[in-house]
Amino acid sequence: MLRTAVRSLLTHRIRFLLPALAVLLGVACTSGSLLYTASVREALTRAQDGAQADVAVAVTADDGPSGETAAPPLDDRLRERLGSVAGAAAVRGTVEGTSFVVGRGGGLVGAREAAVGANFVPLQDGRDPRHPLTGGRGPRTAGEVAFDEHTAARTGHRVGDRVRIVVGGQARTARLVGIVTARDPRLVAGGTLTLFDTASAQRHFAPGPGTYTGLTVSTRETLTAAGANGTGPTQDTAAQERLARGVQAALPDGLRAVTRQALDAEAAAAARSDQGKLTGILLSFGAVALLVATFLIANTFTMLSAARAREHALLRVVGATRGHVLRLVLTEALLVGTVAAAAGHLLGFGVAGLLRRFFGVTDGPAVPLQYTAPLPAVAAFAVGIVTTLVAAYVPARRAAAVAPVAALRTDVPPEPASLRRRSVLGALVTGAGLLLTVAAATSDDLAVVTLAGAVLLLGLVLLTPALALVATALVRRPLTRLTGVHGTLAVQNARRNPRRTAATAATLMIGLALVSAATVVAASLGRAAEEEAAAAMASDLRVTPVDFAEIGEGTAERIARLPDAAAVTPVVSALVSLHDGGGLQAVGVDPRTAGRIADLTVHEGSLARLDQGIAVTRQEAAAHDWRIGTRVTGTVDGTGAVSGGDGRGGTGTGGGRDRKLALPVVAIYDGPAALAPALVPQDALPRVRTDRDASGPRIDSVLVAAAPGRTAALMEDIRRSLDNPALLVQDRAAAGREAARPYEPMLAIVYALLSIAVLIGSLGVVNTMAMAVSERVREIGLLRAVGLERGRVAAVLRLESLLVSLLGAVLGVSAGTLLGVVAVAGQEGAPLALPWGRLVLFCAAAAAIGVLAAVLPGRTAARVPVLRAVGADVG
Numbered sequence: 001m002l003r004t005a006v007r008s009l010l011t012h013r014i015r016f017l018l019p020a021l022a023v024l025l026g027v028a029c030t031s032g033s034l035l036y037t038a039s040v041r042e043a044l045t046r047a048q049d050g051a052q053a054d055v056a057v058a059v060t061a062d063d064g065p066s067g068e069t070a071a072p073p074l075d076d077r078l079r080e081r082l083g084s085v086a087g088a089a090a091v092r093g094t095v096e097g098t099s100f101v102v103g104r105g106g107g108l109v110g111a112r113e114a115a116v117g118a119n120f121v122p123l124q125d126g127r128d129p130r131h132p133l134t135g136g137r138g139p140r141t142a143g144e145v146a147f148d149e150h151t152a153a154r155t156g157h158r159v160g161d162r163v164r165i166v167v168g169g170q171a172r173t174a175r176l177v178g179i180v181t182a183r184d185p186r187l188v189a190g191g192t193l194t195l196f197d198t199a200s201a202q203r204h205f206a207p208g209p210g211t212y213t214g215l216t217v218s219t220r221e222t223l224t225a226a227g228a229n230g231t232g233p234t235q236d237t238a239a240q241e242r243l244a245r246g247v248q249a250a251l252p253d254g255l256r257a258v259t260r261q262a263l264d265a266e267a268a269a270a271a272r273s274d275q276g277k278l279t280g281i282l283l284s285f286g287a288v289a290l291l292v293a294t295f296l297i298a299n300t301f302t303m304l305s306a307a308r309a310r311e312h313a314l315l316r317v318v319g320a321t322r323g324h325v326l327r328l329v330l331t332e333a334l335l336v337g338t339v340a341a342a343a344g345h346l347l348g349f350g351v352a353g354l355l356r357r358f359f360g361v362t363d364g365p366a367v368p369l370q371y372t373a374p375l376p377a378v379a380a381f382a383v384g385i386v387t388t389l390v391a392a393y394v395p396a397r398r399a400a401a402v403a404p405v406a407a408l409r410t411d412v413p414p415e416p417a418s419l420r421r422r423s424v425l426g427a428l429v430t431g432a433g434l435l436l437t438v439a440a441a442t443s444d445d446l447a448v449v450t451l452a453g454a455v456l457l458l459g460l461v462l463l464t465p466a467l468a469l470v471a472t473a474l475v476r477r478p479l480t481r482l483t484g485v486h487g488t489l490a491v492q493n494a495r496r497n498p499r500r501t502a503a504t505a506a507t508l509m510i511g512l513a514l515v516s517a518a519t520v521v522a523a524s525l526g527r528a529a530e531e532e533a534a535a536a537m538a539s540d541l542r543v544t545p546v547d548f549a550e551i552g553e554g555t556a557e558r559i560a561r562l563p564d565a566a567a568v569t570p571v572v573s574a575l576v577s578l579h580d581g582g583g584l585q586a587v588g589v590d591p592r593t594a595g596r597i598a599d600l601t602v603h604e605g606s607l608a609r610l611d612q613g614i615a616v617t618r619q620e621a622a623a624h625d626w627r628i629g630t631r632v633t634g635t636v637d638g639t640g641a642v643s644g645g646d647g648r649g650g651t652g653t654g655g656g657r658d659r660k661l662a663l664p665v666v667a668i669y670d671g672p673a674a675l676a677p678a679l680v681p682q683d684a685l686p687r688v689r690t691d692r693d694a695s696g697p698r699i700d701s702v703l704v705a706a707a708p709g710r711t712a713a714l715m716e717d718i719r720r721s722l723d724n725p726a727l728l729v730q731d732r733a734a735a736g737r738e739a740a741r742p743y744e745p746m747l748a749i750v751y752a753l754l755s756i757a758v759l760i761g762s763l764g765v766v767n768t769m770a771m772a773v774s775e776r777v778r779e780i781g782l783l784r785a786v787g788l789e790r791g792r793v794a795a796v797l798r799l800e801s802l803l804v805s806l807l808g809a810v811l812g813v814s815a816g817t818l819l820g821v822v823a824v825a826g827q828e829g830a831p832l833a834l835p836w837g838r839l840v841l842f843c844a845a846a847a848a849i850g851v852l853a854a855v856l857p858g859r860t861a862a863r864v865p866v867l868r869a870v871g872a873d874v875g
Contacts, residue, residue, distance in 0.1 A: 005331040018767040019300040020340040026290035027344025031380040032351025033282035059215040062256040071254040074212045085246040093212040095119045097205030099194040102164035112548045114191025119201035136178035146178035148193040169552025171724040285753035294391040296764040299503040301395035303771045316404035326400040333392035341384025423466040430459030441825040464502035490799035505808035507764035511757035512812030520820025522747040526740035527833040533739035538598035538672040539703035549726040551699040564710040567596040574697040578634040588682040605667035613666030620677040765853035773857045794858030805850030
């Protein structure tokens with residue numbers, strides 16, 4: 001049997017090539033995704049293991065059961081106390097925050113969410129075990145910094161260069177005095193590391209003078225391990241726990257000691273969760289590719305079984321049983337799947353390389369791929385073989401059912417069975433899918449939308465043969481008028497086997513449905529973000545930080561000094577715990593300019609007295625029954641979180657930042673959301689925190705009103721004056737574009753990943769047309785014999801391929817658009833944006849696929865000699 005299967009594959013190798021290629025692509029997506037995520041997980045684990053190799057015990061805040069316990073400060077006095085604990089060789093005071101690095105081109109370098117600033121902590125011998133130097137020395141003064149070696153390589157800086165950084169919301173220039181090696185998951189994720197001397201880092205990041213953001217205790221063993229770059233001897237668990245108990249005894253209430261082992265376990269769990277999400281996303285696209293490949297494989301084996309009906313019948317005549325024929329066809333599928341899986345796994349190495357370059361890890365050091373990881377290899381063969389066998393099983397059953405008497409037939413194969421049962425089932429499933437989409441339109445649960453989409457697409461797959469008959473009947477007359485007999489022949493060929501036409505169209509339909517749905521969702525979310533950003537613009541210009549950045553103190557004052565700035569105010573968000581048990585979101589502004597910044601409609605009172613009171617919107621005043629003169633009392637929470645209804649507020653880490661508020665209502669107004677629901681003078685708030693990792697009120701933006709006709713000029717002046725790439729200077733149009741910008745890369749990634757499914761769908765069209773030519777050799781010869789020219793034979797095949805491709809495109813784009821509309825409808829307040837241009841482009845691309853798919857089969861058909869074609873055997 002194996003020899004027979006191998007000979008069959010070699011004889012029909014061209015016919016098996018395209019389904020094998022489809023399996024290969026699907027396996028490559030699966031294997032590459034698993035290989036890439038396994039490599040990232042390994043890189044993150046190694047980085048985490050070496051990130052704090054000197055740590056035996058870490059000190060963290062203990063929030064208590066209510067989550068409101070204030071943690072005492074981590075200061076020098078506590079650090080010295082911990083140094084006297086038995087077994088402690090050194091206590092490291094760490095200060096960390098956000099510090100961006102500016103490249104030579106003036107832009108920020110690396111992933112913004114992982115831009116780390118920290119202190120360089122040398123031991124008595126001058127080396128920092130956590131950050132070993134590879135060049136220069138550690139920073140000692142305020143004007144000196146050190147970079148990790150990957151950041152230095154990306155920026156092209158060397159020791160001694162003047163470099164630009166952004167810290168505390170301010171762009172600064174410093175001298176690069178050292179380059180270090182660092183093992184940190186944030187650097188693997190594309191981040192940057194900027195090291196300062198401890199005094200400078202405390203000014204930038206610490207919650208107070210002489211304090212730290214973290215304390216860690218080292219033993220001699222962990223210091224030795226750090227000195228050996230994380231490969232030296234480490235302390236056992238029991239020793240860590242003994243040290244942790246000693247450290248805990250020396251800690252005040254509100255702090256707890258955690259062993260290094262526990263910290264690593266928490267970090268590993270978080271990494272597994274993140275990588276699990278990434279793996280799930282990537283594998284879902286691979287699953288789509290394999291699903292489309294399944295249709296192509298099933299269609300191929302179905303057509304081969306029909307073409308080889310006499311061959312299978314002859315096997316039955318010479319004694320083969322049904323089971324023998326079934327096993328023969330499945331063995332062929334097994335061989336195809338095995339070869340395709342092996343090649344797909346090898347191609348998966350390239351897919352993993354592309355994912356490493358373009359997806360997930362952003363601008364980080366190259367993650368070494370784990371080529372010998374067992375899971376990707378096992379998954380590749382399991383997925384490739386199982387997919388091929390499942391797809392080939394039904395065609396194999398049909399091949400086994402061929403009666404021996406079929407070997408005596410010389411006529412064409414009998415007509416296929418009726419479509420009635422399949423059409424009824426397809427209509428029922430499609431109806432159920434439509435009902436689910438209606439339910440999904442009122443739900444914001446993505447799982448409901450996904451279920452509705454799956455049921456709807458399944459119903460359309462079942463219903464497509466009937467739809468193909470209806471569609472070809474509708475286009476027959478106009479196509480005949482346009483193209484003459486070619487159109488008639490193309491329509492008849494497409495109607496000849498509606499199941500085959502449907503299977504071919506389905507390979508395109510699924511991919512285009514998902515692409516269309518993603519396009520509608522991304523366009524709608526982008527429109528929503530754009531409209532929201534434009535509505536939030538309360539002034540001519542707005543200065544906002546990029547993601548994960550902050551605005552430094554003094555920024556508004558610098559802008560106000562520009563000649564074309566008519567009015568400027570910082571916008572500071574703060575939460576007020578009212579003494580009556582409620583909460584109020586207040587906006588701190590400059591009381592001298594707030595009334596001139598935006599179009600505020602004052603219904604009662606006057607904003608001129610805002611420096612001595614509070615202004616509230618009409619809705620907020622009605623909710624609290626406030627009137628002009630009512631005194632609003634409460635506590636402005638310096639920790640950035642509303643405390644309980646007792647009005648006392650929390651103290652936060654370091655304590656003492658809460659501030660009492662007792663202001664009369666001086667105005668009742670209506671205005672844009674950026675300046676609602678309450679305005680208070682900025683001086684009434686606690687001290688503004690500039691570092692994003694610190695607690696307390698912070699400047700959200702700076703609003704600027706320009707002199708008449710000077711908006712564009714003022715925008716350029718602000719950019720030039722601030723010279724800070726971490727700040728965005730926007731007018732209304734720019735704010736809308738920036739808000740919608742993140743959705744374009746997301747859509748590009750979806751297109752790239754789903755393009756594999758569309759490519760497999762294209763291969764399905766090519767495969768069907770190639771198989772059709774091999775089945776219609778005599779028919780083509782007869783057409784040539786009665787005068788149909790070579791070019792016209794190819795034209796008939798092109799029209800047939802075009803009809804099949806457009807059927808899949810119209811169904812896919814329509815279903816995908818419907819699902820996209822439903823997904824958007826489930827998001828409250830999200831506007832619907834239908835990108836008609838792109839949707840039409842998808843249909844045009846499908847038409848191009850149909851034309852191109854018939855080029856080679858058309859040439860093959862046109863080159864068949866007439867006499868040989870007429871004498872060909874249909875079987």
